[in-house]
Amino acid sequence: MYAFEFHRPKSVSEAAALLAKSKGKLIAGGQSLVGAMKLRLASPENLVDLGGVAELRGIKREGNAIVIGAGTRHAEVAASKDVQSSIPALAALAGGIGDRQVRNMGTIGGSLANNDPAADYPAAVLGLGATIRTNKRTIAADDFFKGMYETALAPDELITAVSFPAPKKAAYIKFRNPASRFALVGVFVSQDASGVRVAVTGAGSAGVFRATALEQALAKNFSPDAVKGIKVDTAKLNTDLHATAEYRAHLITVLAGRAVAKASS
Amino acid sequence: MNAPEKAQSAIGASVRRKEDYRFLTGGGKYTDDVTLPGQSYAYFVRSPHAHAKILKINKSAALKAPGVIAVYTGDDTAADKMGGLPCGWLIKDVKGEPMKEPPHPPLAQGKVRHVGDQVAVIIAETYNQAKDAAELLEVDYDVLPAVVDAVEALKPGAPQVHDGAPNNRCYLWSLGDKAATDAAFAKAHHVTKIDITNNRLIPNAIEPRAALAHYNRADESYTLYVANQNPHVERLLMTAFVLGLPEHKVRVIAPDVGGGFGSKIFLYAEDVIVTWASKKVNRPVKWTADRSEAFLSDAHGRDHHTHAELAMDKDGKFLGLRVKTIANLGAYLSTFGSSVPTYLYGTLLAGQYTTPAIYVEVDAAFTNTTPVDAYRGAGRPEATYVLERIVSQAAREMNLDQAEIRRRNFITAFPYQTPVALMYDIGDYKSCLDKAQKLADVAGFPARRAEAEKRGKKRGLGYSTYIEACGLAPSNIAGALGARAGLFEAGEIRVHPTGSVTVFTGSHSHGQGHETTFAQVVAARLGIPVESVDVVHGDTGRMPFGMGTYGSRSIAVGGAAIMKALDKIEAKGKKIAAHLLEAAESDIEFKDGKFTVAGTDKSVPFGGVAFSAYVPHNYPLDKLEPGLNETAFYDPGNFTYPAGTHIAEVEVDPETGVVQIVNFSAVDDFGNIINPMIVEGQVHGGLAQGIGQAMLENCVYDQETGQLLTGSYMDYAMPRAADLPSFKVDTHVTPCTHNPLGVKGCGEAGAIGSPPAVVNAVIDALAPLGVKHLEMPLTPERVWRAIQGKPTKVA
Numbered sequence A: 001m002y003a004f005e006f007h008r009p010k011s012v013s014e015a016a017a018l019l020a021k022s023k024g025k026l027i028a029g030g031q032s033l034v035g036a037m038k039l040r041l042a043s044p045e046n047l048v049d050l051g052g053v054a055e056l057r058g059i060k061r062e063g064n065a066i067v068i069g070a071g072t073r074h075a076e077v078a079a080s081k082d083v084q085s086s087i088p089a090l091a092a093l094a095g096g097i098g099d100r101q102v103r104n105m106g107t108i109g110g111s112l113a114n115n116d117p118a119a120d121y122p123a124a125v126l127g128l129g130a131t132i133r134t135n136k137r138t139i140a141a142d143d144f145f146k147g148m149y150e151t152a153l154a155p156d157e158l159i160t161a162v163s164f165p166a167p168k169k170a171a172y173i174k175f176r177n178p179a180s181r182f183a184l185v186g187v188f189v190s191q192d193a194s195g196v197r198v199a200v201t202g203a204g205s206a207g208v209f210r211a212t213a214l215e216q217a218l219a220k221n222f223s224p225d226a227v228k229g230i231k232v233d234t235a236k237l238n239t240d241l242h243a244t245a246e247y248r249a250h251l252i253t254v255l256a257g258r259a260v261a262k263a264s265s
Numbered sequence B: 001m002n003a004p005e006k007a008q009s010a011i012g013a014s015v016r017r018k019e020d021y022r023f024l025t026g027g028g029k030y031t032d033d034v035t036l037p038g039q040s041y042a043y044f045v046r047s048p049h050a051h052a053k054i055l056k057i058n059k060s061a062a063l064k065a066p067g068v069i070a071v072y073t074g075d076d077t078a079a080d081k082m083g084g085l086p087c088g089w090l091i092k093d094v095k096g097e098p099m100k101e102p103p104h105p106p107l108a109q110g111k112v113r114h115v116g117d118q119v120a121v122i123i124a125e126t127y128n129q130a131k132d133a134a135e136l137l138e139v140d141y142d143v144l145p146a147v148v149d150a151v152e153a154l155k156p157g158a159p160q161v162h163d164g165a166p167n168n169r170c171y172l173w174s175l176g177d178k179a180a181t182d183a184a185f186a187k188a189h190h191v192t193k194i195d196i197t198n199n200r201l202i203p204n205a206i207e208p209r210a211a212l213a214h215y216n217r218a219d220e221s222y223t224l225y226v227a228n229q230n231p232h233v234e235r236l237l238m239t240a241f242v243l244g245l246p247e248h249k250v251r252v253i254a255p256d257v258g259g260g261f262g263s264k265i266f267l268y269a270e271d272v273i274v275t276w277a278s279k280k281v282n283r284p285v286k287w288t289a290d291r292s293e294a295f296l297s298d299a300h301g302r303d304h305h306t307h308a309e310l311a312m313d314k315d316g317k318f319l320g321l322r323v324k325t326i327a328n329l330g331a332y333l334s335t336f337g338s339s340v341p342t343y344l345y346g347t348l349l350a351g352q353y354t355t356p357a358i359y360v361e362v363d364a365a366f367t368n369t370t371p372v373d374a375y376r377g378a379g380r381p382e383a384t385y386v387l388e389r390i391v392s393q394a395a396r397e398m399n400l401d402q403a404e405i406r407r408r409n410f411i412t413a414f415p416y417q418t419p420v421a422l423m424y425d426i427g428d429y430k431s432c433l434d435k436a437q438k439l440a441d442v443a444g445f446p447a448r449r450a451e452a453e454k455r456g457k458k459r460g461l462g463y464s465t466y467i468e469a470c471g472l473a474p475s476n477i478a479g480a481l482g483a484r485a486g487l488f489e490a491g492e493i494r495v496h497p498t499g500s501v502t503v504f505t506g507s508h509s510h511g512q513g514h515e516t517t518f519a520q521v522v523a524a525r526l527g528i529p530v531e532s533v534d535v536v537h538g539d540t541g542r543m544p545f546g547m548g549t550y551g552s553r554s555i556a557v558g559g560a561a562i563m564k565a566l567d568k569i570e571a572k573g574k575k576i577a578a579h580l581l582e583a584a585e586s587d588i589e590f591k592d593g594k595f596t597v598a599g600t601d602k603s604v605p606f607g608g609v610a611f612s613a614y615v616p617h618n619y620p621l622d623k624l625e626p627g628l629n630e631t632a633f634y635d636p637g638n639f640t641y642p643a644g645t646h647i648a649e650v651e652v653d654p655e656t657g658v659v660q661i662v663n664f665s666a667v668d669d670f671g672n673i674i675n676p677m678i679v680e681g682q683v684h685g686g687l688a689q690g691i692g693q694a695m696l697e698n699c700v701y702d703q704e705t706g707q708l709l710t711g712s713y714m715d716y717a718m719p720r721a722a723d724l725p726s727f728k729v730d731t732h733v734t735p736c737t738h739n740p741l742g743v744k745g746c747g748e749a750g751a752i753g754s755p756p757a758v759v760n761a762v763i764d765a766l767a768p769l770g771v772k773h774l775e776m777p778l779t780p781e782r783v784w785r786a787i788q789g790k791p792t793k794v795a
C-alpha cells in the first residue's frame, strides 16, 4: 500500500466537495478497495471515508419500495425485518455475500459503484428494476451498469441510496466459484405487474446483464418448465479458469429454472 | 475414536494440547513476531517472466530511494563466492549416471527460470521503503520462450531451462524387475490401463515463510530465526554448502511455526540471503513473505502424469504392475525434490497387495515453474492415487466388487518383502477394510443410492486401501540410495533437581502437538504428571542435533530417541536408587514413578533420585557422575508402515455436475496411539487436504507465458469446512515391531488415502451414465462435461 491522505466528512455534500477537490476516491466498507490498495493495484492519494456520513445509513419503506442507504452494510440488509418481509430474496442475497467479516463491513453502495462482474447486488438491482439515487440524480438500473467495473457514475458523483420496488415473486440463486466464492453464475428472477426480469451476474463478459430469452419465456409462463431447453447465447459470456462460456450458459438456464421454482414456493 | 478412560498423563489418553493456551490467547511467537534492535527489512525483487535472460540491472535509482540501506543482485553474491542451494538426494538414472544437477543460485545469475525467481534484494529501514525501492530497480530482460508442462518439456524442441540438462531431463529412473513384469503381463488374463494426472498443488501454510537474521560482530556469530521444519538441516546445508560459514557460529531458531505441510523443510534462497546480508549491512535483516510471494516461491507439490497397467489372472489376482510417470521438478532442484518422485513414490507401488512383479519408470523434467518438492505425503499420495484408481478401474472391468478385488490381493503374512524394495513389518489390512465398511454402513448404501435416485441425484461409493512409509530410514541404506543426510533423530532428557523434566527434541512441531504427545511419553515412562514435563524444540542452540519433522516421522523416530534417552535415565536412576536403598542394582525395579527393591516395600520416588543426583551428599561419587541428563540418537531399522481403508460416499447433481461428499469414513492403523485426540485432529487435517486436492485445488500456469494463473485465493480453490462432511474416523492397531513405542505416524495418511477414495466414488456414482474417467480436481464443469460425454476444456 502507498501512503494516502485520509478525509472523514460528516455529510454527503461535504463528501462530494472533498471528492471533487482532492480528486481522490471514496471508501465505504473498504472490502474491495483496501485489497486493491494492498496489492498496489489502486493508489489513491486521497481517501474520502463515508463511514462518518450518518445520512447514508439505514433502511426505510417508501410506499411499495424499500430504500436502502448506500452506506448500509450487507449484514444489516440481511437482518432487516423490512427487507425480509418485502423482498426476502434480497435479504437472502445480502446474507450470502462473502463471509461474516465482509458482510459486517461491505456496503451496498460500495458494491454497486465497484460493479465487480461477479458481485451479487448488481443482479438484485437489475433483476428488480431498482433505482440508484446519487447526490446529483436518479439512475434506472437498466442505465447504471456499463460493463466490468464500469458504471454511469461521474467521477465526483456518489451513490446515496437504492430504491427497490417490492416484487410479487423473486428469488436469487448463486452458484459459487469454488475459489473466490463469488458468483460463477448468479441468477436473479422477479415477477411483478410490470413483467418478468432475469438478471445474470458472474457470467457476462461485460458484467451483469438481463437474459431476455428467458424473460420472454417466463413472461408467458412463470414456471420452471418454461425455461427448460432454452439455450443462452454464449457469445457474450466469459470463459476463464473456472468455467467455459458453454458451461455458464448451461448454468444460467438451470439456475433460472431453480430460481423460478424457489420464487414460487 | 473412543479412547478408554485413561489416567491424565497415560499413553492413550486424549490429554488436552499443552500448546493451545499459548496459541489461542495470542501468546504464540512466530518468526515475524521477533523484533531485534536495529532491525532492517528485506524485499525480494522477483522475476515477472517465466524465462528470460537478464541483460542489465541498474541499481542507482533504487539505491537513492528513501530508507534504502543496500541493494544486492547476483553479481554481489557471486563476488562473495556464494554457493548454490544444494539438493539433498542424488538420484542415479537407469544407466547408473548421476542426475543432472544444474546450479540453483540464491539470486539469479544472468537468467531467470520461473515467475518469482529471486533477482535482487532491497534492504531498507522499513518494509514499505524496501518495497517502494523495488519498483525503482531497473532490470532489462530478454524474454525467452517458456515451458511449464513436464510432458511438453521432454519433447524435442522444447525451450531449454538449463544448459546442463539436455532435453530438460533431470533423470530417467527406474525401480523393479522389468523382465519379470513383462513376463507377468505376457500371461495375463486381463490388463487394465489408465492415464492419470496428479494435479499440482500449492501448500498454503497459514503462516507465510519468514526469516530474520542477526550477525554479531563481537563473536562473529549468526542467529537466524526462520519458519522452518528442521533447523539443524537448514543450518548444515546453509553453512556447509552455500555460505561456507563455521557451523558452530550459526544458530538457527525455528520458533512457533504456523504449519508447513512440507513446504518449510527446505533451505530457501531468502533464508540464505538475509543471513548473508545481515553481516554485510551489520544489521538484523527481516523478511516475511506476503501471500502472493508464498504462491510464487514456496515449493509446490505433486504434478505427475502417469500411464499405468495392471495385469490380472482370471480371478482378478494381480500379476504385474507397470507404471510410467513423468514428474515435474520445476525450475530447480529443491532440497528433496529429486527423492519425491523416486524413492518416496516408486517404492510405494505395491500398496497393500501381493503383486509379485512391479516395474516403474520415472522421467523427471525441469520446467519454467516454481520448484516442486515434498508436500504432505510426498510421493506416497501420488503412488496411492495411481494404484487405487487402477485397482478400482480393474474391479469394474473384471466385474468384481470393489472390496472383494482388494481382499483377494491383500498381503496377509508379515514381514513382507515387496518387489519395490520395502519390507513391511506388520499390518492387518482386512480388519481395517472390514471396520471401515461397518463405519461407512456399506450395507445400507443401496438403499441410500435408491433414495438419492428418487431426488434425481447420483450416489457413489469409493474405496482407497492405502499404505504409506513413514520415518524414512535407516541412514546407511538411504545413503546408499543417494540420500545426502542422516535420517536419525536426537533426544535429550534433562531431569531437574526437583524431578521435573525438560525434553529437548530434534523433531519440530508446527501444528502436530509434540509438546503434548512427547510430554505424555516421558510422563508415562517416569510416572510423573504431564505438567512436570516441558518439551523444547526448534533451536540448534539448545538441542544436540535434529533432523526435524517431515514424512510423519516425529513420534516413530523422535519419540524413539526420547525413549532411548529415557532408558539411560532409568539405568542411571537405578544405580542411584541402589545406593540410596542399600541394595544391589540388579534388585531395583522402576515402576509408577518409584524405584523399589524387588520383593520389599523399600522404595525411593523418582524425584528423590533426581535430588540425590544434583545434591550428591549421599551418592556413589567414586563410581557415578552426579547429574541426571541423558542424550540419545536413534536411527530406525526400517520404515514404519501405516495403512488403512478410506471410504467416500458422494452425491452428484447430474444437471450441474456438483459433487457433495456426504460421508467419509477412515480406519487407519497407526500402530500404538499416544494421544487419540491429536491423532484424530491430524487425520481430519489430512483428509481436508486430500479432499481439497480431489475436489478443489489446482495450480495452473499459462502454457504460453508461464505466468501463474492461480496466484491468489481468488483463483486457487482451498477447501473450507462447509465443503467437508463430518468425518467418521477410527483406528485399528497393529503395533510397529521395530521401535520402542510401537508407533507408526499419522500426519500424512489423510492426504494420502483420501483423493482416490473421492474420485473412485464419483466415478462409481456416474458409471451408470457411462463415465469411466475423471481428473482431479473434480470441478463441477469437469464432472458435467464427463456426464455429457464432452472433453474437458477448462484448466
Ligand SMILES: Cc1cc2nc3c(=O)[nH]c(=O)nc-3n(C[C@H](O)[C@H](O)[C@H](O)COP(=O)(O)OP(=O)(O)OC[C@H]3O[C@@H](n4cnc5c(N)ncnc54)[C@H](O)[C@@H]3O)c2cc1C
Residues within 6 Å of the ligand: A025, A026, A027, A028, A029, A030, A031, A032, A033, A034, A035, A050, A070, A071, A096, A097, A098, A099, A102, A105, A106, A107, A108, A109, A110, A111, A112, A113, A114, A116, A118, A119, A120, A121, A153, A157, A158, A159, A160, A181, A182, A183
Ligand atoms: C473475502 C471477500 C469476499 C467477498 N465476497 C463477495 C461476494 O460473494 N459477493 C459480492 O458481491 N461481493 C463480495 N465481496 C465484495 C464485498 O461485497 C465488498 O464489500 C463490495 O464489493 C464493496 O463494498 P465496500 O463498501 O467494501 O466498498 P469499498 O471497497 O470501500 O469501495 C469499493 C468502490 O466503491 C466506491 N464507493 C464506495 N462507496 C461509494 C458510494 N457510496 N458512491 C460511489 N462510490 C462508492 C469506492 O470508491 C471504490 O471504488 C467480497 C469481498 C471480500 C474481501
